[in-house]
Amino acid sequence: MRINRNQLRSLVERVLLEGFKDDQRYLTEKYPAHVNNLNSLPPKWISWLTARFGERPKTEEAHPFEDAIVTVVNFSKKDAGLSVKYAAPGTEERPNVFKASVDEAFPPESRSWSSPTDTMQITVDEMELILGLSERKKESFKTDVSEEEMESDRVGKVGPWNLWMPTTRERSCKIAGYDPVTRQPKTTWCTARMAGSNLFYNYIGRPGINMTLFYIIRDNPKQDQDWLSLGFINGEPTLDGMHGGISVDRANNGLTEQSLRAALGPDHDEIMEVLTEKNESLGGVHPARVKIVAAAKSLKDLNYLIKSLSKDEAADIIGMVIKEPNISPEVLAFLSSDKDTKVRRVVASNTSTPAETLQVLAHDLNSEVRMDVVSNPSASSETLQEFFRNNKDDTKILRKVASNPSTPAEILRTLARNPVTLIRISVSSNPSTPAETLHTLASDPEDLADVRLGVARNPSTPAETLRALASDKNLSVLRAIAKHKSTPTETLQTLALHDDPDVVTNVASNPSTPVKTLQTLAVHPSAFVRAWVSYNPLAPTETLHTLASDKEVSVRLGVVKHPSTSAETLRTFANDPSREIRKKVASRKLTPTETLRTLANDKESDVRKAANDNLAAREQGLNERRLRRLIRQML
Numbered sequence: 001m002r003i004n005r006n007q008l009r010s011l012v013e014r015v016l017l018e019g020f021k022d023d024q025r026y027l028t029e030k031y032p033a034h035v036n037n038l039n040s041l042p043p044k045w046i047s048w049l050t051a052r053f054g055e056r057p058k059t060e061e062a063h064p065f066e067d068a069i070v071t072v073v074n075f076s077k078k079d080a081g082l083s084v085k086y087a088a089p090g091t092e093e094r095p096n097v098f099k100a101s102v103d104e105a106f107p108p109e110s111r112s113w114s115s116p117t118d119t120m121q122i123t124v125d126e127m128e129l130i131l132g133l134s135e136r137k138k139e140s141f142k143t144d145v146s147e148e149e150m151e152s153d154r155v156g157k158v159g160p161w162n163l164w165m166p167t168t169r170e171r172s173c174k175i176a177g178y179d180p181v182t183r184q185p186k187t188t189w190c191t192a193r194m195a196g197s198n199l200f201y202n203y204i205g206r207p208g209i210n211m212t213l214f215y216i217i218r219d220n221p222k223q224d225q226d227w228l229s230l231g232f233i234n235g236e237p238t239l240d241g242m243h244g245g246i247s248v249d250r251a252n253n254g255l256t257e258q259s260l261r262a263a264l265g266p267d268h269d270e271i272m273e274v275l276t277e278k279n280e281s282l283g284g285v286h287p288a289r290v291k292i293v294a295a296a297k298s299l300k301d302l303n304y305l306i307k308s309l310s311k312d313e314a315a316d317i318i319g320m321v322i323k324e325p326n327i328s329p330e331v332l333a334f335l336s337s338d339k340d341t342k343v344r345r346v347v348a349s350n351t352s353t354p355a356e357t358l359q360v361l362a363h364d365l366n367s368e369v370r371m372d373v374v375s376n377p378s379a380s381s382e383t384l385q386e387f388f389r390n391n392k393d394d395t396k397i398l399r400k401v402a403s404n405p406s407t408p409a410e411i412l413r414t415l416a417r418n419p420v421t422l423i424r425i426s427v428s429s430n431p432s433t434p435a436e437t438l439h440t441l442a443s444d445p446e447d448l449a450d451v452r453l454g455v456a457r458n459p460s461t462p463a464e465t466l467r468a469l470a471s472d473k474n475l476s477v478l479r480a481i482a483k484h485k486s487t488p489t490e491t492l493q494t495l496a497l498h499d500d501p502d503v504v505t506n507v508a509s510n511p512s513t514p515v516k517t518l519q520t521l522a523v524h525p526s527a528f529v530r531a532w533v534s535y536n537p538l539a540p541t542e543t544l545h546t547l548a549s550d551k552e553v554s555v556r557l558g559v560v561k562h563p564s565t566s567a568e569t570l571r572t573f574a575n576d577p578s579r580e581i582r583k584k585v586a587s588r589k590l591t592p593t594e595t596l597r598t599l600a601n602d603k604e605s606d607v608r609k610a611a612n613d614n615l616a617a618r619e620q621g622l623n624e625r626r627l628r629r630l631i632r633q634m635l
Contacts, residue, residue: 023050031065037073044119045076051120062188062252063124064244067199075127082134083117101133105184125188132194150174155214155278159267163274164215166191167287169200175215176227187227187250201305202316203246205292210234212279212286213246216264216271224250225263232279237272292317296324299334315340322346329354341366348372355380362386374400381408388415395420402426409434416441421448428454439465449474456480463488475500482506489514501526508532519543527552534558545569553578560584567592574598579607586610593618 024046028035030053038046049072052061061068075082090096102116106126113121116130153171155163166172169191176192178185185192191200191213204211211233218226231238231246238247241254248254249263261268295302295317302321306314318335321327322343327350336347336357347353348361349372362373362383373379374387374397384407391397401407402415403426416427416437427433428441428451438458442465444451449472455461456469457480466487469477481487482495483506496507496517507513508521509532522533522543527550533539534547535558548559548569559565560573560581573585574595585591586599587610596618599611 023047023054026050026055027053031069034065034069037069041073041076045072048072048119059120061124062244063190064242067190067244068124070199071124071127075131078131078134079117079119082130083115085134086116098134102130105129105133125185128193129184156274158271158274160219161264161267161271162217162219163271164217165278166200166213166215168291169198172200172213172215173198175217177217177221186221187229188252189229189248189250191229201288201291202320204286204288205317205320210286211246212282214275214278221250224253226250228255228260228263230255230260230275232275235279237275292320293324293326296321296327296331298328299330302331302334315343318343319346322350327352329357333357336361341369344369345372349376351376351378353378355383359383371396371400375404377405379404379406381406384408385411395422398423399426403430405430405432407432409437413437421451424451425454428452429458431458431460433458433460435460435462435465438462439468442469446473449477452477453480456484459485461486467491470494475503478503479506483510485510485512487512489517493517496521501528505529505532509536511537513538515540515543522547527555531555531558534562537563539564541566541569548572553581557581557584560588565590571595579604583607583610587614589614 024038027046027049028038031038038049041049049065049069051057051059052068053065063071085098086096086102088096088099090099106129108114111126113126116122122130150171153164153167153175155165157163164175166175173185173192173194176185176187176189178192178194185194191198191203193199204213211231214230214232216228216230221227227250229246229248233246238245239255239257239260240247241256241259243254244252245254247260253259255263264271291301291305295305302318305317305321318338321331322335329352332347332350332353335343336353338344338347344361344364344366345368348358348364348369353361353376355378358373358376358379359382361369362379364370364373370387373383384401384404387397388401388407388411391401398415398418398420399422401411402423407430409432412427412430412433415423416433418424418427424441424444428438428444433441438455438461441451442455442461452469452472452474453476455465456472456477461484463486466481466484469481470487470491472478472481478495478498478500479502482492482498482503487495487510489512492507492510492513493516495503496513498504504521504524504526505528507517508524508529513521513536515538518533518536518539521529522539523546524530524533530547530550531552531554534544534550534555539562541564544559544562544565545568547555548565549572550556550559556573556576556578557580559569561584567590570585570588570591571594573581575598576582576585582599582602582604583606586596586602586607591614593615596611596615600608600615602608602611
């Protein structure tokens with residue numbers, strides 16, 4: 001059978017499309033956090049990523065995927081315009097400045113591509129510089145850092161090596177070095193880029209991770225190992241050899257303990273001592289973190305940080321800022337209009353977001369943003385009333401309204417009569433639901449126990465309603481009542497005799513259970529029940545003394561840890577067969593001194609240490625009390 005030209009073209013396109021989809025599928029499975037970006041990229045950029053990060057990579061890339069994808073997405077949106085801009089004819093009066101700048105930065109005779117959009121050959125660093133050159137009139141950030149400012153980031157000098165700890169994005173670029181004309185960095189570090197995606201704050205400013213970045217640069221550097229970036233995480237240098245990681249040479253080759261020693265030679269030990277001491281002096285907070293904290297409080301400072309960054313990079317910075325505990329209403333209001341749905345969702349779910357900002361987001365075009373608003377306990381009653389009025393047939397919205405503790409009582413009363421069980425369940429679990437409404441829901445039909453279970457678990461359910469629910473036939477409901485702090489004592493006494501072990505266990509752990517019932521449960525056949533009695537904060541000292549001789553370790557351990565256990569009872573544990581128990585007794589302040597002396601000769605070293613530390617602390621306290629008494633007598 002012969003096929004025509006159109007059929008052949010269609011067949012080729014189908015085969016190519018299948019290959020593209022296979023590559024895209026592999027990348028999304030390998031990097032699931034970036035699925036949205038991967039799905040948005042055209043085939044040629046998927047091919048670029050596959051050649052470097054696919055199943056069988058053919059090209060080496062200096063940066064890890066997480067950094068590269070940011071640049072690729074940013075560049076892919078502009079590559080068509082860059083191609084036109086580069087190819088535009090110039091005249092003597094109006095030369096093509098962009099083409100001249102690119103050709104000066106990347107001489108045509110030595111580069112591996114002819115046009116800035118020859119995607120398969122171009123590298124991440126080349127993309128970043130091209131993006132920067134295309135926007136030279138829009139310098140990413142101020143770079144005229146004074147020598148005095150620079151010197152404040154100098155940690156010291158050892159032999160020919162200059163030791164730096166950059167504290168700002170600008171100083172990071174200045175220290176690492178760049179060409180003053182082309183702004184081309186002398187390194188491939190993403191934290192030292194002069195334009196485009198500088199990720200300095202994305203690394204250093206991240207909350208929850210104590211990260212410090214040091215630059216170690218030789219006098220008159222020439223070779224790749226004359227520029228070294230060394231990262232400390234949580235007090236320890238990171239030398240994992242990861243290509244494109246935080247500890248690399250100029251070409252982004254990962255550093256190991258061995259390669260770092262080889263690069264620094266005889267100066268290694270002294271340099272590491274200086275950097276370790278500097279890192280410890282920070283007390284766990286890098287100065288750059290101050291920028292993130294400031295951005296959370298000031299819109300001006302936030303705009304400074306995200307200026308010139310790509311959408312993903314700005315979102316990363318914003319993601320750090322939004323997690324700060326003291327974020328200002330001004331910043332939250334600004335972020336509420338961000339184009340990125342993920343950002344607006346964070347604002348919509350943030351309990352610090354002002355009610356008026358949430359009112360605006362309640363009309364957001366994205367349904368997930370609106371759902372986050374209706375779930376936010378900071379939403380005003382007016383906003384929740386509006387959701388209720390406008391979504392009478394939307395079960396999903398009504399469930400969120402029914403769950404929100406800020407929902408007005410009259411709306412909760414109405415929703416409690418809704419025929420949809422899931423909505424009534426939400427009302428039954430809401431701590432703001434009126435007591436009389438909870439009492440009504442406690443009589444929900446027998447075959448729909450989840451509503452009654454919500455009432456039984458609700459911390460606002462009154463004792464009278466819990467007493468009525470004690471006759472329920474559903475075990476889950478009874479277990480919840482047995483655990484509830486407002487359950488009447490007579491109800492707990494009755495439930496202590498129940499056949500279900502979980503009901504009895506919950507009674508044993510309930511701090512509202514009367515002492516008489518706890519004394520009865522202390523001899524219960526179930527070790528689990530006895531253990532919970534030994535942990536119960538209201539367990540009397542005589543009951544604890546009885547449980548101290550229990551055969552189960554878990555029961556005795558509860559007694560040892562109990563704040564009401566007497567010194568006399570603790571004395572009985574000096575020769576307990578459990579090392580864990582003896583160690584705990586050795587650390588208790590109430591343990592008699594003679595018992596501690598016995599434990600100081602224990603066969604287990606950790607028990608001996610705990611006892612000796614306790615004895616030493618007592619001796620010191622005794623001496624301090626004697627000294628204070630002596631001073632008072634002298635005065």
